[in-house]
Amino acid sequence: MTQPIFDGHNDCLLKLYRGGPGAGARYRGGMPGHVDLPKxxxxxxxxxxxxxxxxxEGPMDWSVMRNAQYDLPLPPRVAQDAARAVVVEQAAILKExxxxxxxxxxxxxxxxxxxxxxxxxxxxxHLEGAEAIDPELQFLDTLYDLGLRSLGPVWSRPTIFGHGVPFRYPSDGxxxxxxxxxxxxxxxxxxxxxxxxxxxxLNVAGFHDVATTGVPLVATHSNAHAICPHARNLTDDQLRMIGRTNGMVGLNFASAFLRPDGQMLPQGALEWMVRHLDHMIELAGEDHVGFGSDFDGAVVPEEIGSVAGLDALREAMVTHGYDDALMGKLCAGNWIALCERVWKPAPRITVT
Structure with missing residues (x-):
C-alpha cells in the first residue's frame, strides 16, 4: 500500500493568488507548477x-543560487496593511x-x-512571515478564527517580531x-x-530565543547544515534541540538546501534526500522528522518534479532500507503526532 505523504510546507496559495480569479477551477483542473488536485x-x-x-514588490534574482557562492540581498520589511490584504485574499482562496x-x-x-x-x-x-500581524496581536485572533494553526514569525526578511536568515552559501544561520x-x-x-x-x-539567535519559551521547536521545511552548509539549514545542535523538545523538522525538497554545493539545480538532488533524512533522524530522532517540500516555492529534484512524482522519493526510501513503520512516521504520522501535542482550544487572553 502506498504511504500517503503529508507535507510540512507548500506555496500553492501564492501561486493561486498570483493567477487571479478562478483559483478553485485552476486547482481542480490542473495547472503548471507542483501542487493541484489531479497531481x-x-x-x-x-x-x-x-x-x-x-x-x-521587486523580484529577487534567484538565478544567483546556481553560483558556487552567493548572498542574495534581503528585501525590506513589508507594510502591515499591504501584507494583511494579501493574507486575507489567500485565506479566502483556501476557504474556497x-x-x-x-x-x-x-x-x-x-x-x-x-x-x-x-x-x-x-x-x-500556515502564515509564513508575520508581517500582517499587529504588535497588539489582534489580527492573530482573527486568523485563528479563520483556521490558522501554524505560523513563522519571519520569512527571511525582517519583521517587527524578529530576524530571518539570508539566502547565503556557504554560511550558517x-x-x-x-x-x-x-x-x-x-x-x-x-x-x-x-x-x-x-x-x-528564523536565525540562530531567534531559534534559541524561542527555545527559552518552552514550546516544541519546529522547522517545517529545513535540512541538515552538516550536509549542505547553507544559512537556511539547521546545525546539529539545532536538530538535537528539536528532538529534546518534542518538536519536528520537515525535509525541504529545494535542491539548493539538499546538494552539498548549495546550487539550485534539479539534477543530482534526489540522492541527497535520504542522506539528509538519515542525519536528521540520527540527531532529532525518528519521531521528530517528516517532510516539508517547499513545493511551488523552489526547484525540486528532477525525478520528483511535482506532487505527482512522490513515488520517486518513496522508492528511494525503501531502497535505502526504511521499513513500513519508519515510512509511516516520516510520511505522515509524525506531523499528526506533533499537532496532537500542540493544538488545543484557545483561551481569550488580552495581551498588554
Whole structure:
C-alpha cells in the first residue's frame, strides 16, 4: 500500500493568488507548477501546511543560487496593511477550496487524522512571515478564527517580531539578533492558543530565543547544515534541540538546501534526500522528522518534479532500507503526532 505523504510546507496559495480569479477551477483542473488536485491524487499527496505568503514588490534574482557562492540581498520589511490584504485574499482562496470539498482545513488533530485516513486532502493554514500581524496581536485572533494553526514569525526578511536568515552559501544561520520584544509576546501567545511556531526562516539567535519559551521547536521545511552548509539549514545542535523538545523538522525538497554545493539545480538532488533524512533522524530522532517540500516555492529534484512524482522519493526510501513503520512516521504520522501535542482550544487572553 502506498504511504500517503503529508507535507510540512507548500506555496500553492501564492501561486493561486498570483493567477487571479478562478483559483478553485485552476486547482481542480490542473495547472503548471507542483501542487493541484489531479497531481495530488496521482502522487498520493495527503495535503500539508498551506502557506500564506506576502511576495516582495521587486523580484529577487534567484538565478544567483546556481553560483558556487552567493548572498542574495534581503528585501525590506513589508507594510502591515499591504501584507494583511494579501493574507486575507489567500485565506479566502483556501476557504474556497475547503467549501468546494477539494480539501479539508484542519484545526484539530482528529480532523487531520480522519481526513488523511479517508483519502481527503488535509490542509493546515500556515502564515509564513508575520508581517500582517499587529504588535497588539489582534489580527492573530482573527486568523485563528479563520483556521490558522501554524505560523513563522519571519520569512527571511525582517519583521517587527524578529530576524530571518539570508539566502547565503556557504554560511550558517548565526546572522544577527533574534526575537524582538514583540516577537517574544507573539511566541508566548501562540503557545497559549496552541499555534505551531515555525522556525525554518528564523536565525540562530531567534531559534534559541524561542527555545527559552518552552514550546516544541519546529522547522517545517529545513535540512541538515552538516550536509549542505547553507544559512537556511539547521546545525546539529539545532536538530538535537528539536528532538529534546518534542518538536519536528520537515525535509525541504529545494535542491539548493539538499546538494552539498548549495546550487539550485534539479539534477543530482534526489540522492541527497535520504542522506539528509538519515542525519536528521540520527540527531532529532525518528519521531521528530517528516517532510516539508517547499513545493511551488523552489526547484525540486528532477525525478520528483511535482506532487505527482512522490513515488520517486518513496522508492528511494525503501531502497535505502526504511521499513513500513519508519515510512509511516516520516510520511505522515509524525506531523499528526506533533499537532496532537500542540493544538488545543484557545483561551481569550488580552495581551498588554
Amino acid at each position: 495530488a491524487k496521482a502522487g498520493g499527496f495527503a495535503g500539508g501546511f498551506y502557506a500564506m505568503f506576502v511576495p516582495d 477550496l475547503h467549501d468546494h470539498g477539494d480539501l479539508t482545513i484542519c484545526t484539530d488533530a482528529t480532523t487531520l487524522r480522519d481526513a488523511i485516513d479517508q483519502g481527503q486532502q488535509a490542509a493546515i493554514m 548565526d546572522t544577527g539578533p533574534g526575537l524582538t520584544e514583540a516577537g517574544f509576546r507573539l511566541v508566548e501567545r501562540c503557545a497559549q492558543m496552541g499555534i505551531i511556531v515555525d522556525l525554518s526562516h
